[in-house]
Amino acid sequence: MLVRVCSLSDLEDKKPKKFSLNGIEVVVVKVEDRVFVMDAYCPHKGGNMEYGDINGYRIRCHLHGYEYNMETGDLVCNPYGKSDGWYFSPNLKIYKVEVKGKDVFVEV
Numbered sequence: 001m002l003v004r005v006c007s008l009s010d011l012e013d014k015k016p017k018k019f020s021l022n023g024i025e026v027v028v029v030k031v032e033d034r035v036f037v038m039d040a041y042c043p044h045k046g047g048n049m050e051y052g053d054i055n056g057y058r059i060r061c062h063l064h065g066y067e068y069n070m071e072t073g074d075l076v077c078n079p080y081g082k083s084d085g086w087y088f089s090p091n092l093k094i095y096k097v098e099v100k101g102k103d104v105f106v107e108v
């Protein structure tokens with residue numbers, strides 16, 4: 001089901017913004033002419049991705065510095081270099097985005 005998230009004018013370039021879609025919280029990021037939508041909370045330990053830093057098409061969680069690819073959700077940088085126990089992180093959930101006119105929609 002395609003659901004409207006926001007208008008393009010609600011977004012500032014490289015500034016993550018959180019929205020709620022019928023109880024599902026997502027973060028939307030615009031990078032130039034691309035728009036990405038992801039889970040609002042980091043899959044590592046639940047950091048709020050709205051406070052993430054954007055570097056190209058990557059988002060860096062503010063809590064422990066893990067970085068995820070916003071196109072695929074893949075974990076691309078774990079600054080601790082360990083992946084067991086506390087250090088483990090699944091990938092970030094990414095939603096399929098459609099921009100229609102001036103509005104952003106996601107598949108949920």
Ligand code: FES
Pocket residue numbers: 042043044045046047061062063064065066
């Ligand atoms: S909670 Fe995001 S990197 Fe740990």
